[in-house]
Amino acid sequence: MLLVNQIRENYIGVLEGLQKRNFPNAETVLKQALELDDLRKSTQTQRDQIQAESNSISKQIGMLMKEGKKEEAEQAKNRTAEIKVQIKELEEQNSTAEEELKALLYTIPNVPHSSVPAGKSAEDNEVVLEHGTIPELHADKQPHWELIKKYDIIDFDLGVKITGAGFPVYKGKGARLQRALINFFLDEALAAGFTEVQPPILVNEDSGYGTGQLPDKEGQMYFATADNLYLIPTAEVPITNLYRDVILSEEDLPIRNVGYTPCFRREAGSWGAHVRGLNRLHQFDKVEIVQITHPDKSYEALESMSAYVQSLLQKLELPYRVLRLCGGDMGFTSALTYDMEVFSAAQERWLEVSSVSNFETYQTNRLKLRFKGSDKKTQLAHSLNGSALALPRIVAAILENNQTPDGIKMPKVLQPYLGFDKI
Structure with a gap:
């Protein structure tokens, strides 16, 4: 299975190698792989960011309760509940992107060595x-x-x-x-x-x-x-x-x-x-x-x-x-x-x-x-x-x-x- 970084860092080389293999729709498949990887990274970044926000809010809730700011504490609790829902949605999106990327990579053959001659049969x-x-x-x-x-x-x-x-x-x-x-x-x-x-x-x-x-x-x-x-x-x-x-x-x-x-x-x-x-x-x-x-x-x-x-x-x-x-x-x-x-x-x-x-x-x-x-x-x-x-x-x-x-x-x-x- 090809590494995504291999595709990203040597896109032209991978594309030319797959074309040497006569792999159909090589450019479309490689672009789709990179898009799925971008989606996976994006959802993971968003998930990490709002998880950090949730951690910060959780610390504030205790302080607000000690200070008697119950209304603000309740608002903070509601926000953490919203974040939990968002995190679950992002994790599902991330998991789906990972599985789709893995399934797609399984369909892509290895890239031929530079010494491999072009040919069809x-x-x-x-x-x-x-x-x-x-x-x-x-x-x-x-x-x-x-x-x-x-x-x-x-x-x-x-x-x-x-x-x-x-x-x-x-x-x-x-x-x-x-x-x-x-x-x-x-x-x-x-x-x-x-x-x-x-x-x-x-x-x-x-x-x-x-x-x-x-x-x-x-x-x-x-x-x-x-x-x-x-x-x-x-x-x-x-x-x-x-x-x-x-x-x-x-x-x-x-x-x-x-x-x-x-x-x-x-x-x-x-x-x-x-x-x-x-x-x-x-x-x-x-x-x-x-x-x-x-x-x-x-x-x-x-x-x-x-x-x-x-x-x-x-x-x-x-x-x-x-x-x-x-x-x-x-x-x-x-x-x-x-x-x-x-x-x-x-x-x-x-x-x-x-x-x-x-x-x-x-x-x-x-x-x-x-x-x-x-x-x-x-x-x-x-x-x-x-x-x-x-x-x-x-x-x-x-x-x-x-x-x-x-x-x-x-x-x-x-x-x-x-x-x-x-x-």
């Missing part, structure tokens, strides 16, 4: 780098949805029987590949200095609002109505909310956490040939990295996280590219996002496998996540997160890119986890 994203060689496959190459049937390692039909579309069943070496990837990603994160946490996979509304899934993406989350809880779309939500309403010490920073969870996304309206098989699921496994940093260090941390995710792809021997997302393709809460895509040699296209984002103070303002510096003053920290990594498209790329007429070779780095070198 994925076609306008900027390619930062490409790494690796695209493999040349044999003539009878197959996409992963055919390979998983051939080797009986993932069963979509059983998932439909048990739950519905988008909930696959992993079997035999397919299940072992899942477990191997999870353990590999966690071990790599621990070696890189992250602390492992295992959070709940159901969260309350406060957690959803804290990281920005609510009110923006409630339609994409599964909702347990009886308990008013949401299944998490990513471990970012519970891990970042560990620090909601917390004041850290500057010495605590940076905080670097990693967690594995299943993730659940309704993915409403996003089905088609381009999301066949493992390319898009309702339930999938993911290892997530989260950082809480000093504001001066957050972009250094973002570059470090990008390099770390790239190191995982290099060890898996997958060709990949890094994209800087344009304003029109960024997530609602992000100030700058890098996407990592691996190349699927069988599908002959790029598949997104990770997003690494800096949210600056957008989440921490909602979370009231602050730290106290050496000057004893408190300020908002910065939050970052990244997929390291999401499994489905990694599995798809491993299966497709490593297929041979005799089977599917497994990356060397996974073989100690798997106990086999080929499917």
Whole structure:
């Protein structure tokens, strides 16, 4: 959530940033936010002024009674009664203005970093780098949805029987590949200095609002109505909310956490040939990295996280590219996002496998996540997160890119986890 002072002090910069995002009616919304803030301040000032008058009159009443000036004392009492009514009205106006301002700020996305390119869709994203060689496959190459049937390692039909579309069943070496990837990603994160946490996979509304899934993406989350809880779309939500309403010490920073969870996304309206098989699921496994940093260090941390995710792809021997997302393709809460895509040699296209984002103070303002510096003053920290990594498209790329007429070779780095070198 944007800070009102951020809008007031850098109005043109915020406006230009929202326009880069193609945010509709940006100028109208920002002016409305400032007007609500002015109203909130005005009613608070009026309330304080007449409260001071009431306090002064209350002191005079006792003196007037002692001096026998009963009529003047009664007039003073009547005035205090009038003031109480006025105070109640002003408090109600102030509360309404605060709630309307908060609700409006929830609808405004984060302001993009200056390096974010303008654009409306994925076609306008900027390619930062490409790494690796695209493999040349044999003539009878197959996409992963055919390979998983051939080797009986993932069963979509059983998932439909048990739950519905988008909930696959992993079997035999397919299940072992899942477990191997999870353990590999966690071990790599621990070696890189992250602390492992295992959070709940159901969260309350406060957690959803804290990281920005609510009110923006409630339609994409599964909702347990009886308990008013949401299944998490990513471990970012519970891990970042560990620090909601917390004041850290500057010495605590940076905080670097990693967690594995299943993730659940309704993915409403996003089905088609381009999301066949493992390319898009309702339930999938993911290892997530989260950082809480000093504001001066957050972009250094973002570059470090990008390099770390790239190191995982290099060890898996997958060709990949890094994209800087344009304003029109960024997530609602992000100030700058890098996407990592691996190349699927069988599908002959790029598949997104990770997003690494800096949210600056957008989440921490909602979370009231602050730290106290050496000057004893408190300020908002910065939050970052990244997929390291999401499994489905990694599995798809491993299966497709490593297929041979005799089977599917497994990356060397996974073989100690798997106990086999080929499917």
